[in-house]
Amino acid sequence: MPSYAFKLNDKNVTVEAPADMSLLWVLRDLLGVTGPKYGCGVGVCRACTCHVNGQAVQVCTLTAADVVGKKVTTIEGLAPDGGLHPVQQAWMDEDVAQCGFCQPGQIMQAAALLKAKPRPSDADIDKIMNVCRCGTYCRIRKAIKRAATT
Amino acid sequence: MPAHASPDAGQSEDPAGLLTRRRFLTYVVAAPVLTVAASSVITPGKAYAVVPSPPQPENILDLGDVMVAATKQVEDLLVLEVTPDNRVVFRVPRAEVGQGITTALAMVVADEIDARLTDVEVPLEEARQDLGTAQSTGGSSSVRALWDPVRSIAAEARARLVTAAAERWDLPARSLSTRDTAVWAPDGRSATYGSLTEAAAEVAVPAVSTDPKPSSEYRLIGKSTPRIDARSIVTGQARFALDVDVSGALPTVVIRPPTLKGTVESYDGSAALRMPGVMAVTELPSGVAVTAKTFDQALKARSAVDVTWGRGTVDGVSDAEIKERLAKAIPSSTLPALLDQRVVDATFDFAFVNHAPMEVGSAVADVQSGSAEVWLATKSPTGAQSAVAEAVELDVDQVTLHVVRGGGSFGRRIYHEPAVEAALVSQAIGKPVKLMWTRNDDMRHGRVRPRSHHKLRAVHAAGQVLSYEHRMSCVELDLGSGTGQALVDAGYVNPTVGSAFYTLSQSCPYHFGVVTESLNEVSYDMPTATWRSVYSGQARTAEEILVDEIAKALGTDAVVMRKKFLKTAEARAVLDKVATEGEWGRAMSSGTAQGVALHGEYRSIAACLVEIDCRGTKPRVTKAVMALDVGRQVNPSGLRAQAMGSLMDGISTVLLAGNHLDDGAFREGSFSDFQYARQADAPLECDVHLVGGTGKPGGVGELCVPAAAGAVANAYARATGKKPRTFPINF
Ligand code: FES
Ligand code: FES
Numbered sequence: 034m035p036s037y038a039f040k041l042n043d044k045n046v047t048v049e050a051p052a053d054m055s056l057l058w059v060l061r062d063l064l065g066v067t068g069p070k071y072g073c074g075v076g077v078c079r080a081c082t083c084h085v086n087g088q089a090v091q092v093c094t095l096t097a098a099d100v101v102g103k104k105v106t107t108i109e110g111l112a113p114d115g116g117l118h119p120v121q122q123a124w125m126d127e128d129v130a131q132c133g134f135c136q137p138g139q140i141m142q143a144a145a146l147l148k149a150k151p152r153p154s155d156a157d158i159d160k161i162m163n164v165c166r167c168g169t170y171c172r173i174r175k176a177i178k179r180a181a182t183t
Numbered sequence: 184m185p186a187h188a189s190p191d192a193g194q195s196e197d198p199a200g201l202l203t204r205r206r207f208l209t210y211v212v213a214a215p216v217l218t219v220a221a222s223s224v225i226t227p228g229k230a231y232a233v234v235p236s237p238p239q240p241e242n243i244l245d246l247g248d249v250m251v252a253a254t255k256q257v258e259d260l261l262v263l264e265v266t267p268d269n270r271v272v273f274r275v276p277r278a279e280v281g282q283g284i285t286t287a288l289a290m291v292v293a294d295e296i297d298a299r300l301t302d303v304e305v306p307l308e309e310a311r312q313d314l315g316t317a318q319s320t321g322g323s324s325s326v327r328a329l330w331d332p333v334r335s336i337a338a339e340a341r342a343r344l345v346t347a348a349a350e351r352w353d354l355p356a357r358s359l360s361t362r363d364t365a366v367w368a369p370d371g372r373s374a375t376y377g378s379l380t381e382a383a384a385e386v387a388v389p390a391v392s393t394d395p396k397p398s399s400e401y402r403l404i405g406k407s408t409p410r411i412d413a414r415s416i417v418t419g420q421a422r423f424a425l426d427v428d429v430s431g432a433l434p435t436v437v438i439r440p441p442t443l444k445g446t447v448e449s450y451d452g453s454a455a456l457r458m459p460g461v462m463a464v465t466e467l468p469s470g471v472a473v474t475a476k477t478f479d480q481a482l483k484a485r486s487a488v489d490v491t492w493g494r495g496t497v498d499g500v501s502d503a504e505i506k507e508r509l510a511k512a513i514p515s516s517t518l519p520a521l522l523d524q525r526v527v528d529a530t531f532d533f534a535f536v537n538h539a540p541m542e543v544g545s546a547v548a549d550v551q552s553g554s555a556e557v558w559l560a561t562k563s564p565t566g567a568q569s570a571v572a573e574a575v576e577l578d579v580d581q582v583t584l585h586v587v588r589g590g591g592s593f594g595r596r597i598y599h600e601p602a603v604e605a606a607l608v609s610q611a612i613g614k615p616v617k618l619m620w621t622r623n624d625d626m627r628h629g630r631v632r633p634r635s636h637h638k639l640r641a642v643h644a645a646g647q648v649l650s651y652e653h654r655m656s657c658v659e660l661d662l663g664s665g666t667g668q669a670l671v672d673a674g675y676v677n678p679t680v681g682s683a684f685y686t687l688s689q690s691c692p693y694h695f696g697v698v699t700e701s702l703n704e705v706s707y708d709m710p711t712a713t714w715r716s717v718y719s720g721q722a723r724t725a726e727e728i729l730v731d732e733i734a735k736a737l738g739t740d741a742v743v744m745r746k747k748f749l750k751t752a753e754a755r756a757v758l759d760k761v762a763t764e765g766e767w768g769r770a771m772s773s774g775t776a777q778g779v780a781l782h783g784e785y786r787s788i789a790a791c792l793v794e795i796d797c798r799g800t801k802p803r804v805t806k807a808v809m810a811l812d813v814g815r816q817v818n819p820s821g822l823r824a825q826a827m828g829s830l831m832d833g834i835s836t837v838l839l840a841g842n843h844l845d846d847g848a849f850r851e852g853s854f855s856d857f858q859y860a861r862q863a864d865a866p867l868e869c870d871v872h873l874v875g876g877t878g879k880p881g882g883v884g885e886l887c888v889p890a891a892a893g894a895v896a897n898a899y900a901r902a903t904g905k906k907p908r909t910f911p912i913n914f
Binding site for chain 1: 281407410414416417419420425426434476478479481541543546563591592619621790820824828854863865869
């Protein structure tokens with residue numbers, strides 16, 4: 034089986050996986066990283082959103098080969114050493130989460146947006162396609178704006 | 184109030200076998216006398232002369248009362264424990280699927296026992312047959328049903344801890360106080376609850392009152408408190424069923440039939456078994472399961488299994504046929520209008536709607552000879568436990584069922600198919616498995632809110648509504664678990680459970696003279712389910728649309744008209760609140776408009792005002808103002824969260840999201856074609872106001888769905904000039 038090396042949450046990892054194995058399952062089933070969630074497996078719900086080289090991506094649409102030599106960050110690695118990223122803090126301050134299942138993906142999406150656009154407009158926030166079936170959208174918007182000012 | 188408390192009862196009368204292994208303080212509180220809540224009917228104020236309607240059954244005894252009574256009956260089986268390391272542990276006999284009840288209940292415990300919130304733990308209780316349906320989550324009744332029992336046992340615990348400290352210090356118990364998970368003496372000495380727990384367990388009779396404290400002494404109840412599990416959620420540590428680390432549990436998915444409830448005639452799994460990582464191919468009643476070392480391998484091996492499918496239960500049936508049958512199932516009007524009277528009438532159709540919780544159906548099961556262990560997010564733990572036991576031919580007490588947090592439910596997790604499937608596969612292959620439904624499985628074979636048809640008719644004369652009829656028909660709702668089972672337990676006979684549920688949940692909030700409401704269910708063998716707010720989601724939405732049309736016929740403003748006919752002061756208060764805060768009637772550009780609606784149920788009431796913009800390619804709700812009177816407010820932040828979530832359900836089911844039935848199969852397969860609202864469909868502004876706030880907590884989880892849906896539909900009608908009749912509108 035081919036093996037792939039990349040950086041996962043700031044640690045070097047090498048994983049043996051079939052070439053076509055979805056990165057979501059590489060993370061969850063081979064590496065035991067369960068923050069990224071399965072919600073559709075086809076790139077539409079965005080519950081699996083992680084960062085690859087700082088960009089928000091749906092890991093269910095990638096393979097291990099796609100990230101060779103790159104930096105993969107999951108929700109577990111967003112803030113160093115057990116701390117909180119400003120977006121995570123804003124999520125807590127606005128009491129965003131309901132069931133919480135979509136929130137790792139929402140937070141990774143928001144963190145990437147804020148990195149690209151430190152002062153996102155409502156139109157920018159409207160472009161976020163992550164589904165929250167519990168309907169936390171209004172608080173997500175507030176939390177993004179709160180994180181933008183901290 | 185507890186009649187007596189016996190810490191020794193744990194040794195002698197411990198039906199669940201839960202207490203004997205505990206060395207620590209455990210309370211068993213005797214069951215109080217069962218009481219049924221009195222009618223909350225309020226006669227209309229003098230200012231409004233209307234044709235009064237007599238109280239309807241829901242006003243006297245509602246569905247939540249059935250759950251409250253069920254919980255009361257087993258109150259003496261609830262367990263609160265104080266551990267030597269100073270943790271106060273209340274095992275919650277409910278599911279946490281996003282409602283925030285664990286936070287609310289932790290607040291109640293902390294407030295009543297005088298502990299720091301961070302010292303309180305609220306794990307979800309394992310399935311316990313002795314709790315029966317009292318362990319079910321549904322009917323927006325969790326906090327409502329547990330409010331009295333939890334305060335009772337926490338107050339009892341506090342009294343015993345104080346008594347133990349008084350004995351240790353040889354001081355009068357009445358001179359001691361409690362705060363921060365400790366008992367304090369007047370001289371400043373303190374003892375943590377953990378240090379007192381063993382002595383407190385020996386206390387025969389508490390030396391201070393065991394009554395719950397008066398509301399004036401609440402520190403936490405009523406204060407907005409962030410979710411106690413917020414940090415674990417935002418850091419990705421929160422564990423859902425498939426995140427639970429059960430050693431050796433093998434990923435498993437199921438190949439499902441092309442049509443609803445199709446059967447397996449034959450299959451050939453040999454090619455799949457030769458694929459890398461594939462461990463087993465197992466036939467199930469619902470399809471063929473593929474087990475592999477990773478989910479990726481299991482998912483990819485599905486196409487290598489050759490299955491010959493038998494017919495499903497509704498092959499050949501599509502929406503059009505069901506719609507026609509539902510329309511025919513409605514009896515004709517019994518109340519003809521006389522010559523000088525006028526009629527406002529309308530028919531409405533609501534499509535099937537999937538629950539689509541973000542976390543798909545999933546379960547972990549480890550079945551061995553003579554025992555089984557299951558991990559499941561379930562709102563009906565005892566039902567799931569029994570179903571698993573039956574499937575794998577074990578006794579119920581040989582099955583341990585751990586209740587895991589759920590990634591949303593909206594009614595879906597009252598049913599437990601994944602647990603049964605996982606158990607069957609685990610038994611067949613002799614290994615633990617973690618079984619996952621794909622999103623496609625959930626959309627095409629998961630359950631749906633039943634399609635419904637509504638015929639509404641109001642007769643008015645001289646500014647009064649003389650009679651009002653609502654005839655609803657829908658595809659039969661499967662109420663075989665959870666709250667449905669609670670109704671059966673309460674004495675409602677099985678075939679009438681649907682109508683009992685309907686009767687106990689429906690009442691018209693207006694004085695509309697002679698009110699007739701009826702439900703006819705049409706039988707199709709389909710996977711239906713309770714969907715957040717159940718029948719009210721459609722029935723009360725339709726009514727609120729008709730109310731706007733009655734107002735128009737009477738030549739009255741929609742808010743003024745509602746205030747005239749509403750039965751209760753609480754209803755008028757929430758309506759007034761949204762009208763004021765939302766600037767009802769403000770001038771708006773053409774193509775945009777406001778809409779308003781309200782809904783009362785679960786001993787609570789909510790009003791919603793929205794603004795909609797219908798000028799773009801699809802309508803967008805741009806602003807929402809909601810007002811809720813839910814009685815006692817335990818956690819205002821959590822209440823607001825439920826209102827906002829319900830608003831998104833209202834927006835979705837009215838404008839966007841539904842499922843088509845084509846020839847025995849659902850068309851939609853994922854969030855690409857099931858158009859549940861996203862960020863761009865959510866209002867930019869959403870304010871939730873809480874009014875009232877005294878007495879006991881009412882229900883809130885489902886409360887706001889009909890109010891939100893009605894307001895969105897009414898705003899749409901005003902903005903477009905079109906009468907909304909079929910939902911979702913963009914389908
Ligand atoms: S699981 Fe990756 S987008 Fe849905
Ligand atoms: S919080 Fe439940 S899906 Fe977003």
